[in-house]
Amino acid sequence: xxxxxxxxxGDLRNTGMRLKHDREWxxxxxxxxxxxxxxxxxxxxxxxxxxxxxxxxxVADDIRDLVECxxxxxxxxxxxxxxxxxxxxxxxxxxxxxxxSPMKETDKVIYVPLFSNVDVxxxxxxxxxxxxxxxxxxxxxxxxxxxxMNRFDEMRSFLEERGYRVRTRRGDDRLTHEGQVLGCNxxxxxxxxxxxxxxxxxxxxxxxxxxxxxxKDVVIADPVNNVVTLADTEKFVxxxxxxxxxxxxxxxWGVIFCTKIGQGRWDEAEAILDENDDAYLITLDEVTxxxxxxxxxxxxxxxxxxxxxxDDGPRFHKPLLTPGEYDAAVGxxxxxxxxFDTFHGTW
Amino acid sequence: xxxxxxxxxGDLRNTGMRLKHDREWxxxxxxxxxxxxxxxxxxxxxxxxxxxxxxxxxVADDIRDLVECxxxxxxxxxxxxxxxxxxxxxxxxxxxxxxxSPMKETDKVIYVPLFSNVDVxxxxxxxxxxxxxxxxxxxxxxxxxxxxMNRFDEMRSFLEERGYRVRTRRGDDRLTHEGQVLGCNxxxxxxxxxxxxxxxxxxxxxxxxxxxxxxKDVVIADPVNNVVTLADTEKFVxxxxxxxxxxxxxxxWGVIFCTKIGQGRWDEAEAILDENDDAYLITLDEVTxxxxxxxxxxxxxxxxxxxxxxDDGPRFHKPLLTPGEYDAAVGxxxxxxxxFDTFHGTW
Numbered sequence: 272x273x274x275x276x277x278x279x280x281g282d283l284r285n286t287g288m289r290l291k292h293d294r295e296w297x298x299x300x301x302x303x304x305x306x307x308x309x310x311x312x313x314x315x316x317x318x319x320x321x322x323x324x325x326x327x328x329x330v331a332d333d334i335r336d337l338v339e340c341x342x343x344x345x346x347x348x349x350x351x352x353x354x355x356x357x358x359x360x361x362x363x364x365x366x367x368x369x370x371x372s373p374m375k376e377t378d379k380v381i382y383v384p385l386f387s388n389v390d391v392x393x394x395x396x397x398x399x400x401x402x403x404x405x406x407x408x409x410x411x412x413x414x415x416x417x418x419x420m421n422r423f424d425e426m427r428s429f430l431e432e433r434g435y436r437v438r439t440r441r442g443d444d445r446l447t448h449e450g451q452v453l454g455c456n457x458x459x460x461x462x463x464x465x466x467x468x469x470x471x472x473x474x475x476x477x478x479x480x481x482x483x484x485x486x487k488d489v490v491i492a493d494p495v496n497n498v499v500t501l502a503d504t505e506k507f508v509x510x511x512x513x514x515x516x517x518x519x520x521x522x523x524w525g526v527i528f529c530t531k532i533g534q535g536r537w538d539e540a541e542a543i544l545d546e547n548d549d550a551y552l553i554t555l556d557e558v559t560x561x562x563x564x565x566x567x568x569x570x571x572x573x574x575x576x577x578x579x580x581x582d583d584g585p586r587f588h589k590p591l592l593t594p595g596e597y598d599a600a601v602g603x604x605x606x607x608x609x610x611f612d613t614f615h616g617t618w
Numbered sequence: 619x620x621x622x623x624x625x626x627x628g629d630l631r632n633t634g635m636r637l638k639h640d641r642e643w644x645x646x647x648x649x650x651x652x653x654x655x656x657x658x659x660x661x662x663x664x665x666x667x668x669x670x671x672x673x674x675x676x677v678a679d680d681i682r683d684l685v686e687c688x689x690x691x692x693x694x695x696x697x698x699x700x701x702x703x704x705x706x707x708x709x710x711x712x713x714x715x716x717x718x719s720p721m722k723e724t725d726k727v728i729y730v731p732l733f734s735n736v737d738v739x740x741x742x743x744x745x746x747x748x749x750x751x752x753x754x755x756x757x758x759x760x761x762x763x764x765x766x767m768n769r770f771d772e773m774r775s776f777l778e779e780r781g782y783r784v785r786t787r788r789g790d791d792r793l794t795h796e797g798q799v800l801g802c803n804x805x806x807x808x809x810x811x812x813x814x815x816x817x818x819x820x821x822x823x824x825x826x827x828x829x830x831x832x833x834k835d836v837v838i839a840d841p842v843n844n845v846v847t848l849a850d851t852e853k854f855v856x857x858x859x860x861x862x863x864x865x866x867x868x869x870x871w872g873v874i875f876c877t878k879i880g881q882g883r884w885d886e887a888e889a890i891l892d893e894n895d896d897a898y899l900i901t902l903d904e905v906t907x908x909x910x911x912x913x914x915x916x917x918x919x920x921x922x923x924x925x926x927x928x929d930d931g932p933r934f935h936k937p938l939l940t941p942g943e944y945d946a947a948v949g950x951x952x953x954x955x956x957x958f959d960t961f962h963g964t965w
Binding site (some may be wrong): 316320322325326327328331341342343344345346347348356358359362426523527528530544551552554555556557558562563565566567568 | 663668669671672674675678683688689690691692693695703705706709870874875877891898899900901902903904905908909912913914915
């Protein structure tokens with residue numbers, strides 16, 4: 272295993288962008304061709320997350336080599352299974368969403384998760400020295416992301432063979448698999464164990480885990496960057512407190528309702544509008560600093576994707592809060608009660 | 619009249635952003651309230667172009683003071699009458715689009731053009747010294763933008779009183795008014811006159827005019843920046859030739875079909891796909907450098923808004939061509955035949 276000298280314990284800012292491993296993806300062409308045949312499809316829509324968009328033409332070629340059809344590629348930004356390109360979906364006979372596990376699969380919509388082929392056992396071996404040993408606490412919760420879900424049984428066996436009692440659950444409707452977490456949903460970690468082992472890359476998922484389960488130790492085994500860390504929420508909490516404090520003086524509020532199919536929380540938006548005459552509803556799909564810059568509000572509440580609020584928040588020209596943080600800013604609840612914003616249900 | 623020392627003849631890069639005049643807009647609240655009453659509307663959707671988005675909360679307040687309803691504000695970017703927020707439109711009982719003249723008005727959709735209150739006569743007076751005098755050529759074509767359309771009769775009278783025979787026409791379906799031009803449509807300048815007087819701001823409209831009507835002199839009277847210029851297309855043509863030359867080596871092409879309601883040209887996209895196996899269809903609404911950067915194509919053809927291709931083109935990581943320029947790049951027609959990309963019909 273190669274050494275990562277940039278590793279700094281507790282620093283969650285490392286992402287999986289600098290890959291140490293080559294990846295080969297299985298685009299599940301057979302399943303796509305089968306659906307095209309079954310539905311007698313003339314048009315096939317393809318949607319890729321940002322990091323995989325460059326594969327689109329090769330996948331299109333592969334499909335057209337196997338079956339006669341017109342392929343349409345979504346150029347919309349895409350950040351999750353919640354983020355289907357509904358325009359293209361409606362206009363395709365078969366619609367394939369790559370890179371995320373299903374939020375709601377139908378005859379027409381195929382999710383192709385694109386599992387990573389990274390070996391997770393070496394970094395799990397390394398994580399053992401950070402986990403409590405089975406003699407002190409046998410229980411460990413095990414969670415991972417969609418990307419590594421294909422190795423979940425392997426992960427479980429690895430821990431069990433070393434004497435751990437592995438606690439897992441599926442979570443809720445928004446999650447496809449036992450043990451799966453999303454950046455907006457950690458219900459699968461709600462298990463009877465004092466520690467959680469998160470196997471996966473990225474910085475946001477383990478942060479959310481630690482925020483959602485402050486009573487548990489969250490050990491991060493990142494097989495992409497080859498690092499083991501303990502989740503540290505301190506910086507994150509300080510940043511959120513600062514945003515809430517800045518928003519406390521706000522006179523006018525822009526309340527964002529996200530129009531993406533799996534990111535709309537109308538009830539949350541409506542509750543704010545009903546109680547606050549200085550709150551105005553803004554509907555949009557992509558929530559970006561550029562798009563909000565032209566609006567002259569003192570602060571914003573984002574009822575859409577929680578990651579945008581907390582991860583991208585500092586890039587916006589005015590404080591951007593989660594619904595829970597809004598409640599603290601206007602005095603509906605004490606600041607100490609703000610938690611991590613999570614998202615439940617599908618659409 | 620104040621002097622603009624930054625004025626440089628023929629330079630079309632001045633925009634109307636540094637306003638010399640205050641503007642007061644008429645939001646036509648009576649017409650909105652009437653529609654809300656007539657349709658017994660519970661929800662009113664409002665859409666503003668970028669420069670007017672900051673007015674949204676005040677307009678929302680004014681409407682709610684006059685009639686009971688829920689106001690929803692579109693946060694989508696908006697650049698023209700072709701660019702309705704269809705998500706919000708479908709979900710509002712009355713939908714108001716501010717800042718552009720109607721492309722297709724319905725019972726539900728109200729366009730409020732927001733005419734400028736800038737006096738156009740002083741700059742027209744100044745333009746007389748650049749126009750050919752009536753004794754040499756009495757005919758002059760007169761065009762303007764939606765923003766100054768309320769003063770079109772005044773402009774016409776001004777010229778007629780000075781001995782000109784003013785030639786005007788409506789153009790086509792895409793245009794609401796006699797004498798109106800859009801950035802993508804100059805059919806109203808297709809009149810029997812050797813010179814055109816364009817009254818308006820911005821850089822793109824007069825450039826398009828001059829490109830579309832190379833046999834005419836295009837005199838620009840800009841009442842916003844207080845400058846008179848002659849349109850000069852040389853720099854523009856060089857930039858476009860350079861883009862086409864760069865794209866001549868392209869092996870793979872991304873063909874953009876814009877999903878905005880008034881910006882889709884499916885036939886143009888399909889024609890390219892049908893003749894070129896190395897062309898791939900990409901569907902998206904906002905066509906931006908960021909969104910195309912993740913695609914690994916050698917060049918792109920944009921069948922959507924022509925302004926994005928030619929005005930924003932140099933900001934993209936790969937050559938972005940109009941359909942006509944694509945034909946030149948792949949050898950379907952000589953480079954000398956590429957013209958300005960225009961857009962006809964509504965949707």
